Amino acid sequence: MDRLFSKGWFIKLASIVIAIMLFLMVNMDTQPQQAGAGLPIPGVTDGERVLEEVPLNVYYDDEQYVLTDAPETVQVVLRGPNSALTLGQATQGQQEIYIDLENEEAGTHYERIQHRGFPPDLRVSIVPLTVQVSLQERQTASYPVDIQILNEEELAEGYTIGEPEASPGTIDVTAASGMLEQVAQVRAAVDVSGRSESFTDTASVVLYDESGNELGINTDPPAVDVTVPITSPNKSVPLRLSRNGELADGLAIDSVSLDPEEVTIYGPVDVLNDISVIDLDELDLEELEGDTTLTVPVPVPDGVERVEPGEVTVEIDTTAEQEREFSSFSIDVESLPDDWTFHFPGNEDGTFTLRALGSTEQLDRISRDDLEASVDVDGLEEGTHMVPLAIGGPQNVRFPQNGSDVEITIEDESSSEAANDASEETTTSEEADEPQENANNEAADENDEFNAQESEEEETTTDENEPDEPADDNSTINEDEE
Known part of the structure; x- marks a missing residue:
């Protein structure tokens, strides 16, 4: 055998045989197996691929039912020729694992999992093969x-x-x-x-x-x-409407009403705490000719974010002017220094008749306690002065004497007392000298009387020492005769 391997032609022949065998093995994998064509070579022609967490699709009538219980994924095992496995991997987007419940009603079902889209040469095993799924009727509810x-x-x-x-x-x-x-x-x-x-x-x-x-x-x-x-922080504050000018002669304000009478202001707490009232623009009485309704904007105070509402309605009712008098009305004197006195020249009791003009209803409601009359003498020196008279009372009542001049005399009582004290001291001194003079005079008189008495005694003594003169007989006779 070693000799064969040493031959060059043998090595070439063996190489050709091995190449042919490899070619046949590859071509056998890609050709369909025919009956009697031979068996594949184990471990060389077949393979296996395991797919984890393959999505499970469930088909049902989603207009009537809701799927409440079903596995979301399953395991799929693919076995077959390597070429088929490779093809299956390339066509993976066309493959599907699913359950068909299109004709099923609500309830719990045990269904066999199906598959489609895999190459026919592959054997597909699904784990688990049968699963439990539940359908419930679809309902719609509204919730607040x-x-x-x-x-x-x-x-x-x-x-x-x-x-x-x-x-x-x-x-x-x-x-x-x-x-x-x-x-x-x-x-x-x-x-x-x-x-x-x-x-x-x-x-x-x-x-x-x-x-x-x-x-x-x-x-x-x-x-x-x-x-x-x-x-933001807020509070309610009242509105105040002041008046300017005078109504036409014979016309009086019966009532003035604001709607609303209070507004709500919004802003920082420290700003709100300093605001107790909001003044509206002055009402010009000279423009009134009778009953009037006005819409007046509400000013926004400094530091306030906003005012609600931003405007108010002012209703003014007028009527014919009437007059009422208050006799013996006292005048208060304001700003008078301590220890000063006053009086009104030409007016002994310091009173006057106060005239009030307004509607009958307004005049009937007022009393003396609702009115005041005063003059201010602040900064005035001693003497007689003309000062304006200030009369206060309800807004809808007019006082024609308001602002008229009043004559008043003011005096510093302490300086008057000092003058009086000086005068009294002079008088006292004079009175003290007068008794001394009287004493001296009395003493002189006593001396004169004593001297006169001594003279009389001397004369008597002289008469007693001289002799008696004789009596005249004729005179005696004459006396007897008589």
Whole structure:
């Protein structure tokens, strides 16, 4: 044998034979097997391929039923000629593993898995070969959408969230009857962190069961538009309408009404705290000729975001003007320094007759306590001055004496007292000197009286010492005769 291998012609012949055998083996794999043509060579002509997680398609009437229980994938084992395996791999997109339930009704079914699209030379083995599938009747139910607010605690101080609204407010869920029974809540969540005003956002709709577990059921529509009203800090404040000018003669305002009387202002808390009333533009009375209805805009105070409503209706009812008098009405004096006094020259009691003009209804309602009359003497020096009279009362009443001049005299009582004290001291001094003079005079008088008495005593003594003169007889006779 060794001698043959040493021969060149033998080596060439052996090479030719081996080449022919290899050629025949390859061509036998690609030619159909014919009866009696011989058996394939094991391990050389056949092969095997295992396909994992091959999708399982289930065909059924999806307009009436819902597939609720079926395996999603299966294992497929392919055996056959290598050429067929190669061809099967090239045509994999045409292959399918499926179950046909087109003619089946609702319920649980045990079905054999079928296949198609594989090369005919391949043997297809499916694991598992038979599976359990369930069909349930398809139903549609409508559910309201609940809005879940996320991060509400991150809103700025004073901001509040109103009632959110979803559009549409309800969604449709089409599923098996058993699945619909599990739906406990339909929810759409929106995040309000960083928000300071109302907004609209799109939120996905998610279904949950009673335990809060998410259900993998599609909804129609799958998302809704959620509008979240965010209200800044606010408060209600009254409106105030001031008047300017005078009504035409003989005309009086019977009533002025605002609709509404209060408005709501929105803005930062520190700004709102400083606002207690909003003043409307002044009402020009000179333009009124009778009953009038006006639409007046509401001004927005500084720092306020907005005012609601932005305008109000003003209704003015007028009537014929009447007059009422309040006699002996006192005048208050304002800004009078302490220890100063006043009086009204030519007006001993300091009162006057106050005249009020208005509608009969307005005049009947007012009393003295509703009125006040005053003059302001702030900064005035001592003396007599003419100062304007200020009369206050209800808005719809006119006072023709308002602003008229009043004569008043003011005095510093402390300076007057000092002058009086000085005068009293002078008087007291004079009175103190007068008793001394009287004492001196009395002393002088006493001396004169004493001297006079001494003189009389001296004269008496002299008379007693001299001799008595004789009596005149004639005179005595005459006296006797008489």
